[in-house]
Amino acid sequence: MTQESQDEAVRRASRKRKAALKRWFGRGLLFLSVAGLLGLLAVSFMPQPVPVDVTEVTRGSFVVSVTEDGQTRVKDRYVVSAPIAGNLARITLHAGDAVEDGAVLGRILPMAAPLLDARTRAQSEARVLAAQASQRQARASIGRAEAALELAQSQASRREALAQSGAVTTAVLEAASATRRARAEELTSARFGARVADYEVRMARAALSRMGGDAGEQFEVTSPIDGRVLRVIQSSAGVVGPGTPLVEVGNPAALEVVVDVLTNDAVQIHAGAQVELLRWGGDHPLRGHVRLIEPSAFSRVSALGVQEQRVNIVIDLDSPREQWQALGDGYRIQASVRIFEEDAAVQIPASAAFRHEGAWAVYLLRDGKAKLVPVEVGRRGDLMVQILAGLEPGQKVIVHPSDRVADGVDVALR
Numbered sequence: 153m154t155q156e157s158q159d160e161a162v163r164r165a166s167r168k169r170k171a172a173l174k175r176w177f178g179r180g181l182l183f184l185s186v187a188g189l190l191g192l193l194a195v196s197f198m199p200q201p202v203p204v205d206v207t208e209v210t211r212g213s214f215v216v217s218v219t220e221d222g223q224t225r226v227k228d229r230y231v232v233s234a235p236i237a238g239n240l241a242r243i244t245l246h247a248g249d250a251v252e253d254g255a256v257l258g259r260i261l262p263m264a265a266p267l268l269d270a271r272t273r274a275q276s277e278a279r280v281l282a283a284q285a286s287q288r289q290a291r292a293s294i295g296r297a298e299a300a301l302e303l304a305q306s307q308a309s310r311r312e313a314l315a316q317s318g319a320v321t322t323a324v325l326e327a328a329s330a331t332r333r334a335r336a337e338e339l340t341s342a343r344f345g346a347r348v349a350d351y352e353v354r355m356a357r358a359a360l361s362r363m364g365g366d367a368g369e370q371f372e373v374t375s376p377i378d379g380r381v382l383r384v385i386q387s388s389a390g391v392v393g394p395g396t397p398l399v400e401v402g403n404p405a406a407l408e409v410v411v412d413v414l415t416n417d418a419v420q421i422h423a424g425a426q427v428e429l430l431r432w433g434g435d436h437p438l439r440g441h442v443r444l445i446e447p448s449a450f451s452r453v454s455a456l457g458v459q460e461q462r463v464n465i466v467i468d469l470d471s472p473r474e475q476w477q478a479l480g481d482g483y484r485i486q487a488s489v490r491i492f493e494e495d496a497a498v499q500i501p502a503s504a505a506f507r508h509e510g511a512w513a514v515y516l517l518r519d520g521k522a523k524l525v526p527v528e529v530g531r532r533g534d535l536m537v538q539i540l541a542g543l544e545p546g547q548k549v550i551v552h553p554s555d556r557v558a559d560g561v562d563v564a565l566r
Contacts, residue, residue: 201564202557204550206517207501211545214497216533217428218421219488222411222467226481227337228344229402230376231385234392235279235355238262238371242389245399247382251375253347257399260371260392275394276356283352290342290349297339304328304335330424330441337443337468340406344377351376379403382481404480409440409467411487415449418463420491427467431486432479438471442489465489492531498539504549505529505537515557517548524559 234240238260245257308328314320355373383400386392409429413421421442429438442465449463467487469476479485504514505527516523527542543549550557557563 201520201562202522202554203566204515204517204522204554204557204563205552205566206548207504207551209498209500209539209543209545209547209549211496211498214492214494214499214531214533214536214538215490216492216531217488217490218413218417219430219486219534220411220413222409222485222487224407224409224479224481224483224485226382226402226404227406227408228341228377229382229400230348231397232257232373232375232399232401234258234260234373234394234396234398236260236276236371237393238391240386240390240392240396240398241370243384243387243399245381245384247384249381251379251381251401253375253378255375256372257375257401258373258386260373262371280353280356283349283356287346287349287353290346293342294339294346297335297342301332301335301339304332308332326426327424333441333468333470334423334443348376373398375401377401377403402481405473405477407469407476407479407481408443409469409485409487410464411467411489412450412452412462412464413489415461415463417491418445418449418465421445421465421489426490428488428490429467429469429471429485430488432476432483434476434478436475438469438476440467440469440471440487442466443468494538497530498543498545499536500539500543500549501551502532502535502537504551504553506553514543515550515553515559516543517550517563520562520564522550522553522557522559522561522563 239262241259241261243258245251251257308331311320311325311328315322315325351374379401380403381399382402382404385397385399392398409427423442423444425442427440427442429440432438444466446464446466449461452460452462454460467489500514505512506514508524508526511526512529513524513526516525525542528540530538530540532538550563
């Protein structure tokens with residue numbers, strides 16, 4: 153074989169090897185592509201962990217409150233009425249004006265025909281007797297209020313002494329202090345009522361003494377208390393009859409808060425309950441306590457068109473006057489009434505608990521899986537739920553579980 157033939161054979165063998173390598177390389181790429189595609193399909197059909205949010209079960213202070221809007225009002229207010237018929241001179245006072253006890257609020261001039269008939273005189277004499285009876289009743293109320301305050305002060309002093317030795321709880325001590333404050337407020341109101349009753353007697357006697365007076369004589373209607381004018385009811389001059397409302401006066405420094413709540417919330421509120429007053433316009437919340445839950449409810453249609461049964465609760469302010477002196481009568485305020493409190497309660501967010509087969513349950517995060525655990529729920533607040541049994545502090549629970557979360561499903565943190 154010549155040299156040229158040998159070289160040609162070598163070239164042909166080399167070309168065959170290159171062609172074979174290309175074939176195997178192409179088959180290898182095809183195989184890898186198919187294998188990769190199959191792998192991707194397998195991975196896509198494999199179950200993926202469900203992304204979840206988790207939080208920790210905690211133990212700490214747990215508070216349940218009822219929050220509603222209300223308004224302030226002057227605690228002791230008085231509507232001054234005309235004690236006799238006559239021509240009322242124009243009242244120059246305006247709402248907000250300061251008045252003193254005995255200050256002239258209005259003047260009544262006699263009409264052309266003097267009131268000398270026997271019927272009118274008998275009515276005036278009866279009015280004097282009724283005012284005197286109210287005066288005696290008001291003074292008796294002062295005695296009862298003083299006795300109740302003395303008893304409340306004695307009980308509060310004893311419980312303060314017991315609290316120093318640890319014999320009573322802080323809640324009992326706070327309740328005794330609230331009772332003492334309430335009795336003090338009742339005594340203040342009773343004394344106010346007595347002053348008003350004395351004023352009624354003076355006005356009734358003055359009206360009786362004016363019967364048959366000369367036409368030029370005028371009758372002065374005076375203020376029964378030191379305070380401010382809340383409202384001028386009859387400002388224009390004109391003829392008025394006995395009992396016509398003229399001016400409303402009161403003391404803005406003695407404010408209370410009136411809040412209407414649902415009746416099913418009211419049954420959980422008790423007198424003396426602590427209250428936090430919010431959104432009143434100041435920089436800090438105010439403190440108060442429930443003095444009274446009114447015994448009679450009323451109906452009101454909500455913004456959604458649902459008829460509700462509601463009842464008023466009356467709240468006394470405990471914060472110093474300097475903190476809320478800008479408040480006036482009829483101001484809007486939000487009250488958060490505390491109805492339950494526990495210092496060391498096991499609790500979770502309300503969004504973690506859900507109903508399951510007629511009971512409450514949660515999903516625990518355990519070894520990367522969701523574990524369905526039944527729990528016993530106690531009180532429910534706006535954001536947190538008290539757990540009585542089923543969970544321990546430190547465990548991880550899933551919040552806002554979606555319908556993809558089930559018992560034993562793989563989960564992953566978001």
